[in-house]
Amino acid sequence: MKSTLCLAHWLALVVILALSAVAQEGPLDPAQPKNVTPDEIIQRFAAKETEFAQARDQYTYRQDVTVKTPEDDGVYHEVFDVLFDDQGKRLENVVFAPQTTLSRLSMSPEDLDDIRHKLPFVLTSAEIPEYQILYVGQQQEDELHCYVFDIAPKEIVGKKRYFQGRIWVDDHDFQIVKTFGKTVPDIRKKKGQENLFPKFTTWREQIDGKYWFPTYTKADDVLHFSTGDIRIVEIVKYTDYKRFGSKSKITYNGSEVQRGTDQPQQQPPPQSPPQK
Numbered sequence: 001m002k003s004t005l006c007l008a009h010w011l012a013l014v015v016i017l018a019l020s021a022v023a024q025e026g027p028l029d030p031a032q033p034k035n036v037t038p039d040e041i042i043q044r045f046a047a048k049e050t051e052f053a054q055a056r057d058q059y060t061y062r063q064d065v066t067v068k069t070p071e072d073d074g075v076y077h078e079v080f081d082v083l084f085d086d087q088g089k090r091l092e093n094v095v096f097a098p099q100t101t102l103s104r105l106s107m108s109p110e111d112l113d114d115i116r117h118k119l120p121f122v123l124t125s126a127e128i129p130e131y132q133i134l135y136v137g138q139q140q141e142d143e144l145h146c147y148v149f150d151i152a153p154k155e156i157v158g159k160k161r162y163f164q165g166r167i168w169v170d171d172h173d174f175q176i177v178k179t180f181g182k183t184v185p186d187i188r189k190k191k192g193q194e195n196l197f198p199k200f201t202t203w204r205e206q207i208d209g210k211y212w213f214p215t216y217t218k219a220d221d222v223l224h225f226s227t228g229d230i231r232i233v234e235i236v237k238y239t240d241y242k243r244f245g246s247k248s249k250i251t252y253n254g255s256e257v258q259r260g261t262d263q264p265q266q267q268p269p270p271q272s273p274p275q276k
Contacts, residue, residue, distance in 0.1 A: 026140030033147060033171075038135035041147050042128065044174040050124040052175065052211045058244050059213075060084065062095075064237040065115055067102065069230060074102040084244045104230050108195050110161065110187065118183045119202055119236055120214035121163045123151070123176065130154060130162070138171075141178060145171045156185055165199070175212045177204050196223040198232050207241045214238050 033041065060083050067076040079096035100107070123131070134150045146168040153162035165181010180201045187195035198221035204212040219234035 024140075024142050028137045028139050028148065030137040032135075033138065038147075038149075041135070041169060041174065042133055042149070043125075045169045045176060046123060046125040046128050048173065048175045049122050050126070052213075053122045053124055055211055056122075056213065057090070059241050060244055061213075061241045062239045063116075064235075064239070066235045067105075067107065068233045069102060069104050070233060071231060072103060074100075074104060076100040076102050076107055088244075105232065110183075110195055111197070114161065114183045114197065115236060118161060118163060119200055119217045120238065121167075121176075121179045121181075121202060123163075123167070136166075139168065141168055144168075144177060146177065147171055151181075153184065161185075170212070173206075173212065175204075177212050178202065192226075194225050196225065198223060198234060200234065208243075213241055 032038070060081065062079065062081050064079045065077065068074065077096070077098055077100075078094065080092045080094045083091055083093055085091055130153055131151045132154050136148050136150050139146050139148050149167050149169065150165070151167060152164040156162065162184050163179070163181055164184045165179060167176050167180075168178040169175065170177045178201065180199070182199045183197045186197060187193075189195075198219040200217055200219035200221075202214050202217040205215045207213045207215075215238050217234070217236035219232065222229050222231050
C-alpha cells in the first residue's frame with residue numbers, strides 16, 4: 001500500500017512474524033518428524049506444489065477482493081473471474097468494481113500483483129533454491145496434523161517480490177494447507193514514497209479430492225508509514241473453482257485427472273472457518 005512520504009535495508013530471516021491464526025490450533029511441538037526427514041518433507045511438498053500450480057492454471061474461479069481502512073471507512077472492492085477465451089488463453093473478466101473510497105491509501109501495482117499471485121502463495125520445486133526453509137515443529141490445524149516451516153528469501157533479486165513467513169504442510173497429502181506472513185520487501189523510495197504490505201493468512205481447502213486450493217485470505221494489520229500508522233483490513237475470497245474443458249491434461253502422481261463437468265465444484269466446509 002502506498003502512502004506519500006528509502007530502499008530500506010532488507011530485514012532477513014531474523015524477522016519473526018507474530019502468528020494470529022483463527023483456526024483451532026494445537027500447541028507447536030518442536031519434535032522431529034518420524035520416518036521422514038525435514039528435507040524429504042520439503043522435497044515432497046515442493047513436488048506437490050509444482051503439480052498443484054500446473055493444475056490450478058487449468059481452473060476457472062472467481063476472486064472477490066475487499067480492502068478497508070476502518071478508521072475512515074475507506075473501501076476498495078473488486079470482483080473478477082479468471083477465465084479462458086475460445087483459444088484457451090487465460091484472462092480476467094471484472095464483474096464488479098465500484099469507485100474506491102480509500103483516501104489514506106492507494107492500491108499500487110505491487111498490491112494488485114500480490115493479490116493475484118502472492119496471497120495464494122505457491123512454493124514449487126523450481127523456487128525452493130530461492131528460499132531458506134527452517135523446520136520448526138508439528139502442529140494440529142483443526143483435523144489436520146501438519147509439519148510447520150518458517151521460510152524467507154535468501155536474497156532479494158532486482159524488483160522480484162517474495163513471501164516471508166510460515167507454512168503448514170499436511171502430513172498426509174504433503175501439500176501446503178495454510179500460510180501466514182507477508183510479501184517482501186517493503187518499498188521506500190528517495191522521493192518520500194512508501195509502499196508497505198500487510199501480514200496475511202491464507203487458508204486452503206481440498207476442492208477436487210486431490211489438490212488444496214486457496215479459498216480465503218485475511219489481513220488485519222497496521223502499516224507504519226512515516227506520516228503515521230494506518231490500519232488495513234483485507235479479505236480475499238476464491239470461489240467457484242471449475243476445471244476448464246480444454247484438450248490439455250492435468251496429471252496427479254503421474255496419472256491423468258478426470259475433468260469435471262461445467263458445474264462449479266461443491267466446496268467442503270472450510271477446514272479453518274475464518275471470521276468474515
